[in-house]
Amino acid sequence: MNTFQILLVEDNINDAELTIRALKKNNLANKLIHVKDGAEALDFIFAQGEYSYRERDNLPSVIVLDLKMPKVNGIEVLRRIKSDEHTKRIPVVVLTSSKEDPDIQECYRLGVNSYVVKPVEFDHFIKAISDLGLYWMILNQPPQ
Amino acid sequence: METKLTKEKDFSGWFLIIAIFITVILLSVMVYRNYHSNEKNAFLSERNFEIIKLKGSIIHLDEVLTMSARMAAETGNSRWEKRYRLYEIKLDSILNKLKMNVPSILIKKFVSNTDSANTKLVKMENNAFYFIHKNQLDKARTILFSNEYEKQKIIYKAGMDQLASQLDVFFKEQQNTLKKSFHSELLIMGFIIFILSVGWFFVFRFQYQAKSYLLNSIRLQKELNDMKERKTMKLAMANKELKKSEKKLIEINQELESFSYSISHDLRAPLRAINGYSQILNEDYGQNLDQEGIRILETIRSSATKMGTLIDDLLAFSRLGRKEILKTEVDMNKLIESVINEMNKSITHKAKINAANLHEVNADYSLLHQVMFNLVSNAIKYSSKGENPIVKISSEEKNGEIIFSINDNGVGFDMKYSDKLFGVFQRLHSYEEFKGTGVGLAIVHRIINKHGGKVWAEGIVNKGATFHFSLTKN
Numbered sequence: 001m002n003t004f005q006i007l008l009v010e011d012n013i014n015d016a017e018l019t020i021r022a023l024k025k026n027n028l029a030n031k032l033i034h035v036k037d038g039a040e041a042l043d044f045i046f047a048q049g050e051y052s053y054r055e056r057d058n059l060p061s062v063i064v065l066d067l068k069m070p071k072v073n074g075i076e077v078l079r080r081i082k083s084d085e086h087t088k089r090i091p092v093v094v095l096t097s098s099k100e101d102p103d104i105q106e107c108y109r110l111g112v113n114s115y116v117v118k119p120v121e122f123d124h125f126i127k128a129i130s131d132l133g134l135y136w137m138i139l140n141q142p143p144q
Numbered sequence: 145m146e147t148k149l150t151k152e153k154d155f156s157g158w159f160l161i162i163a164i165f166i167t168v169i170l171l172s173v174m175v176y177r178n179y180h181s182n183e184k185n186a187f188l189s190e191r192n193f194e195i196i197k198l199k200g201s202i203i204h205l206d207e208v209l210t211m212s213a214r215m216a217a218e219t220g221n222s223r224w225e226k227r228y229r230l231y232e233i234k235l236d237s238i239l240n241k242l243k244m245n246v247p248s249i250l251i252k253k254f255v256s257n258t259d260s261a262n263t264k265l266v267k268m269e270n271n272a273f274y275f276i277h278k279n280q281l282d283k284a285r286t287i288l289f290s291n292e293y294e295k296q297k298i299i300y301k302a303g304m305d306q307l308a309s310q311l312d313v314f315f316k317e318q319q320n321t322l323k324k325s326f327h328s329e330l331l332i333m334g335f336i337i338f339i340l341s342v343g344w345f346f347v348f349r350f351q352y353q354a355k356s357y358l359l360n361s362i363r364l365q366k367e368l369n370d371m372k373e374r375k376t377m378k379l380a381m382a383n384k385e386l387k388k389s390e391k392k393l394i395e396i397n398q399e400l401e402s403f404s405y406s407i408s409h410d411l412r413a414p415l416r417a418i419n420g421y422s423q424i425l426n427e428d429y430g431q432n433l434d435q436e437g438i439r440i441l442e443t444i445r446s447s448a449t450k451m452g453t454l455i456d457d458l459l460a461f462s463r464l465g466r467k468e469i470l471k472t473e474v475d476m477n478k479l480i481e482s483v484i485n486e487m488n489k490s491i492t493h494k495a496k497i498n499a500a501n502l503h504e505v506n507a508d509y510s511l512l513h514q515v516m517f518n519l520v521s522n523a524i525k526y527s528s529k530g531e532n533p534i535v536k537i538s539s540e541e542k543n544g545e546i547i548f549s550i551n552d553n554g555v556g557f558d559m560k561y562s563d564k565l566f567g568v569f570q571r572l573h574s575y576e577e578f579k580g581t582g583v584g585l586a587i588v589h590r591i592i593n594k595h596g597g598k599v600w601a602e603g604i605v606n607k608g609a610t611f612h613f614s615l616t617k618n
Contacts, residue, residue: 014417021424068410097412099459100404120415120452122423122445 005031005137007060009041009077010095011069015118019064019095022129028137033060038072041065042080045087059090062136067096067103075106082111089143091136095129163347170336181329188322191245192315198242199308205235206304210288210297213269216276217284225273250310258303261296268293397466404459411455418448450575457583461568464590469508476502476548479509480537483516487524495524495552499537503546505615511591518584519550519611525578526609527554544617545597551610557603565601588613 006028010016016034023029035041043049045063047056063081067074074094081087093114094107107115116132119125208231216224243251272284287293422445430438480499487493497520505512520535527533536551557565557572564570566589571582592599592613603609 012413012417014420015413018416018420018424097410097416099456118412118416120412120419121449122416122419125416125420126423 005061006033006133007041007044007063008032008034009038009063009069009074010034010066011037012066015066018122018125019129022126023133025126026130026133028133037069038074038077041077042072045081046084056086059087061091061142062140063090063092064095064132065092067094067098067107075103075110078107078110078112091140091142093132093136095132159350160347163343166343167340170340174333174336177329177332181325184325185322188318192318194241194245195311195315198238198245199311201238202235202242202304203308205231205238206301209235209269213272214285214288217272217281217288220276220279220281225276228269228273246311246314250307250314253310254303254307257306258300261299261303264296265293265300268296400462401466404462412452415448415452415455419445419452422448450581454581454583457581457587458568461583461587461590464511464587464594467511469511469594471506472509474505474507474509474512476505476512476539479513479516480520483513483520486517487521491521491524493524493528493533495527495533495535497524497535497537501539502537502548503539503541505546506617507595507615508591511594515588515591515613516550518588519613522584522611523550523552523554523609525554525580526556526573527552530554541617542614545614546617547612547614549610549612551608553608556605556607556609557601558605559603562601562603566599 006023008016008019010019013036016036020029020032020034023032033044035044040050041063044051044054045059047054065074065077074096078092078094081090081092088111091113092111093116094112095116095118096103097118099117104115114132114136116128119128209228212224212228212231216222216228239251268287268290272287275281275284275287422441426433426438426441433441477499480502484497520537523535524533527535530553532553534553537548538551539546539548541547555573561572564572566585567582568586569582570586571580573580588611589599592615595615597613597615599611599613601609601611
């Protein structure tokens with residue numbers, strides 16, 4: 001019933017393209033939707049605003065979330081997802097450039113399922129995204 | 145200050161009580177003496193009066209006796225003899241009284257002077273009374289009016305007069321003594337009054353001084369309090385300033401934190417893009433590029449990667465400045481073991497590492513771990529091009545400090561650049577020779593500094609280098 005499986009929340013178009021490319025290499029990108037900031041992500045998840053046509057029950061298998069974004073930042077998005085009974089079971093993977101300890105602490109406090117720092121080196125970056133996609137899309141067993 | 149004041153006050157109170165006590169004693173002595181001397185004076189006056197009275201009686205009684213005897217001889221009336229006998233007893237009693245009141249030597253002299261005369265007179269008078277009893281009044285008259293009787297009477301009278309004049313002299317002497325004692329009493333009283341006046345003068349003066357001292361002390365105390373208050377105010381102001389600058393510092397620190405956050409996030413994203421898109425270019429259009437094109441792409445990629453590492457190191461270095469030190473007992477042997485384990489995972493090397501019996505220190509474990517990691521990995525890196533690389537780690541105690549040394553047999557360095565070793569981004573070798581950003585030793589320097597220790601190095605070109613750092617024992 002899922003028409004998509006990955007929701008990528010990323011404001012940086014370059015990073016988004018690199019991420020999508022990495023997922024494509026593993027045939028995981030065909031079920032991916034990309035939104036460009038936190039506000040859009042919330043609209044999409046909660047089927048509101050420009051996404052109000054959407055069915056609310058149609059939830060992604062995994063959300064890949066950047067932290068530093070305009071309008072609503074990733075931590076706020078994470079808080080909203082995890083405080084809603086309906087959405088809190090969706091696995092959220094934070095994929096960010098920030099290695100700052102307070103961010104990591106805060107994300108885990110809010111109930112993040114994984115926290116991955118984007119490697120600068122492209123090879124490492126591709127490998128990290130591939131591993132992440134394969135793990136959450138194929139290896140991980142979500143609740144039915 | 146305050147306790148001293150009360151002590152002073154207590155002391156002056158005691159002083160006052162003692163002064164009053166002494167005054168009461170002296171006044172009692174004075175009153176007692178005065179009373180005593182008055183009594184003595186009264187007694188002396190009475191005695192003098194008695195003496196004068198007795199003196200008059202003696203002269204008078206002598207005449208009365210002679211007259212009574214002669215009247216008995218003239219009239220033959222026994223009444224006169226009775227009177228004679230009566231006054232004879234009276235005279236004796238008067239002499240006895242005199243004996244009691246005047247010095248006995250006066251009486252003795254009188255008695256010795258008049259004794260024979262007195263005896264003769266009494267004998268003659270008794271003879272006369274004998275004849276009067278036989279009614280032979282002529283014979284009695286002959287005796288009583290004889291020359292002999294008159295002569296003895298004159299002798300007796302002279303003795304009597306002498307006694308009287310001596311009594312006068314004695315009386316005058318007594319009077320003088322009285323006067324003298326009165327004078328001396330007056331003198332003593334004057335002296336006591338003088339002493340008391342002087343004493344009380346000092347008491348009042350002392351009281352005044354104590355009071356003024358007290359007032360002075362109170363004034364000083366007040367001034368001190370004022371000064372304290374001013375100081376406290378100043379201190380409070382300084383504290384306020386300090387708090388302000390502390391707040392500012394916290395603000396600056398927060399700014400710095402958000403700055404480094406921005407660096408880590410925003411500077412990295414374009415680097416990743418450079419890196420990623422060069423890779424994509426290589427993957428998708430690599431077949432259209434010649435050897436040189438691919439080399440240029442590689443250079444772009446490796447430079448971006450290097451800059452990423454640089455940013456990471458710089459962030460680590462700046463984060464170190466804000467980190468609190470958490471000191472514990474650190475077993476350096478175990479720490480080195482863990483450092484070597486970690487290193488074997490990330491660096492491939494063939495160096496032999498010797499470390500044994502290292503001293504224990506009191507330091508921040510994770511920071512010290514980083515120091516050792518940096519120094520040992522440096523030693524391995526810079527000796528990796530030699531034949532048999534050996535890294536020796538040792539420690540010694542010196543002047544209450546523990547000095548750790550990490551020695552290698554690598555490329556070493558020229559001592560004239562030793563001051564540049566610990567600066568940020570300072571390198572003595574090119575990136576191509578030995579990879580690195582030039583932050584590792586700066587981090588070591590900062591951590592050891594934070595522990596209050598020192599770090600220094602010795603090196604000889606192509607013979608190796610030794611890095612030392614010292615930590616205080618506690």
